[in-house]
Amino acid sequence: MIGEDKQDQLIAHLLDPGAGRELDAEMAADAELASLADELRETLGALVHAAPLQKPPPRLRSRVLSAARGESIAPAFILPGKPKPSHKPARLPNWLPWSIAAGVAVAAVVQFSAREHYRAEVVRLGAELDATRRDAAALSERNAGIEAEFRALAGQAEQLKEQLASVKSRDALSEVRIATLTAQVNALTRATAVIVWDADQQRGIMKLANLPKAESGKDYQLWVIDPKYNAPVSAGVVTVGPGGTGYVSFSPEKPISAANKFAISVERTGGAPTPAGPIVFIGD
């Protein structure tokens, strides 16, 4: 006799196979319990007829049958001690299971190969990523170094510019000569004449002081003595201003390679091509 508790457990198990699984073992050993389970199972199955009858949509039939064709069938399972069904089932072609097995094997190999390929690819990409990160770090460091180097070079360039300017300045000065002329006659001992000569520019400036005007019909004329020429090179007539002063800018008539001396002579008005009158000032 099965107690109500056990009956309730059995019903719960039939309604929800997940509940009371231990009853499966009990039913295997208890014929009465198994028989009751069979009866109640059939009763529950009959309850389907209590649902309003609804036919499934026609399209579902082909869907179900197509889906089933694409699925394999579980191997037959016969309970121990139970007679095999007398019905002899229809057999599928012998080659079909082998074909399916072969297909599965091939698919497995392909899948395995693909997995190995992708795994190797992942490893390779990971290594590439690491290498790229290292390169990026190195480039960043190198960039920082280049920037520092650039800043240093820019500073050096500024220094070089300054040095160049300084050198140029020094060269410019090196090309300039200052000559003080000395009076060669007693009447002009109070007079002074100083010349600044720029060989690069081939120009000069002469400043005069206390120089009396030349007598009538005469002019002072400046000369540059260069060893390259046999005669002094004229640098023009010197005009004396009020009070015996003058500020004369001059350019020799010929290119001067070496201005060894400067001289002033008294020549006719307007000057002469070569010195003809007396030298009143000379200096180097």
Add this chain to the structure above:
Amino acid sequence: MKEGADAERKLDADLLLRTAAGDEAAFAQLYDRFSPGLYSLVLKMVRDEREAEDVLQDGFSHIWRRASTYDPARSSAFTWAVMVLRNKAIDRLRVRQRIERTVEKATIEFSHFPEADDAAASEPIMREQRALVRDALTQLPAEQREAVEMAFFGGLTHEQIAEKLGTPLGTIKARIRRGLFRLRDVLKEEAS
């Protein structure tokens, strides 16, 4: 009627065994015989046509693959298929956590049990079975019928039904037990 019902059972069992051997034609025939009843069951449980179709397809796939586990000595082929489909429907209900909503709808429906469309049942045997079950159900006390249908169609456990109805668990268990035993007896009597 009993002889006709037995012949039907034998035919169903034969089709299922042939299906276990991979006979597609038998499987298609089985589908034609079982699908109306099973679809009705699933639709009543999941309350959604699209879901019912999915469950039916899933269930028949299971039948195709696992037909070899059917034991003719334990149940009819149809009952075995009913249990397969019902479990699939319960899985669906649980996964989607729609039990609560379903119960509410089911409870309303159970209060005025709808007339089955017998005209849709093409097989005379099926029409007789439907009438038999409906008649048996009407012989149950309302609270037993309600509890049985909530358990069977609603997929609810004893505990869930007790909570839903605000009734002690022991009472619910007793109602379901007595209702099922009563149904079993009535169906046996009427079938004989």
